[in-house]
Amino acid sequence: MSHAADGARPLVGINWGSSNFRAWRIGVDGKVLDRVAMPRGVAALDRDGMRACIDELATRWGPLGTCWASGMVGSNIGWADASYCEAPSSVADLSAHSLATMIGDTPVRIIPGLACTGPHGGPDVMRGEEVELYGYLANTSVVAGDRFIVLPGTHSKWVYCRDGRIVDFFTSMGGEVFDRMTSQGLLASITEGSGAVGAAFDGGCDRARSSGLNLGSLLFETRARAVRAGLGKEDAASHLRGLLIGGEIADALRLYPALAGAPVTLIGNPGLSAMFARALAATGIAAEIVDSEPCCIAGYRALAVAVAVSEVRAA
Structure with missing residues (x-):
């Protein structure tokens, strides 16, 4: 069974974008044991530079086990192209499309982005936000029915969910x-x-x-x-x-x-x-405001649990 599910060691989640590298060491109870943030995005790194980032985590935290990495690290400018998982999708679908690879001596599962035909009839994509979205859905007590999640930002995502699945979205x-x-x-x-x-x-x-x-x-x-x-x-x-x-x-x-x-x-x-x-x-329209970091943490945990469940079913 996956280490994230059986508690053998903490889980490592990495949000690795074009400009920044953020990593969390997550305890088996979901608490953040340590966090690292560096202005070392994949756009400015070659493969040796990416290896060095992971090696620094291993020096700081000891053997990492399998890391979960989201963001532009899974794009065509990152370590490996993890492509996209097509919506409608569940967290289990997303985990099943993750790309298992090695960065240096560390096993890493790169999380794919999400793609859809948006409500406007055109194509749309996201990469990195899917972890926050599924983390929020994993944490909320009410997942049945229609729900809309908005991620305001440089490129805001308007996401339509139904019964815990992401149906589609559009970007502004x-x-x-x-x-x-x-x-x-x-x-x-x-x-x-x-x-x-x-x-x-x-x-x-x-x-x-x-x-x-x-x-x-x-x-x-x-x-x-x-x-x-x-x-x-x-x-x-x-x-x-x-x-x-x-x-x-x-x-x-x-x-x-x-x-x-x-x-x-x-x-x-x-x-x-x-x-x-x-x-x-x-x-x-009433809206609740939710901090993104707990959603990220919950998202990495939900993905790791989904892989563990699939491994048990396959055994």
Whole structure:
């Protein structure tokens, strides 16, 4: 049986993205025994550099046993291409598609991303977020029925789940649009900060939700409000953030009509999640905000247990 299930040694979970490396040593009771974070993402490492990261963990923690690794380490720029698991899928499906490999002397199971045909009819993918999603589903006491999980961020994921399975999802690049538009281009000179909840943010959300206009037609309004109405730089950033988040929610409601009456969970950065929660509340949708780290930990444990169960059934 897998060491993660029989308690012979702690479990190691690794979130290894393009820019950062994060690892947790997880006790058999699910508690974090130690954590490591380094700015050593796979985009900046060759294979020797990736081996060195795992070797450093082994030096720090002793023999690691099998590690579970998610994120861009499983992409075509990572250690090995773990491809994608097609949704609808369960955590057992995800674990069955994991790629067993060796990084140096350490066995590693690389977790595949998820792919789907989204509610908009086009293809969509995620890599890394699937661990948080299945971790949340493993931790929640109510999994029956429809549930929507949102992971706000640079590329926000809107995920539709049913009975503990991920059915499909879509991605919004609103976070990246905000970052780029406030760092260069026409709106950079009239915005300041990351935006905050308040009247300017609420106004942006309402404008995106009720105008019926595409964001391409709305974004210039931020500059016009600064020029014509004296909108300050911090309020301009908040208005812009509201436009983008309000636009995401309007899209989500069009694509998922059931969202209006279903539980919504927000996983990720607390400040950004609070903005999404406020914008959702304005449409009558209540949302809970959940910390991402416990979801990651639970996700690695759920994957390890799924492998252990499959090994027992195969024995």
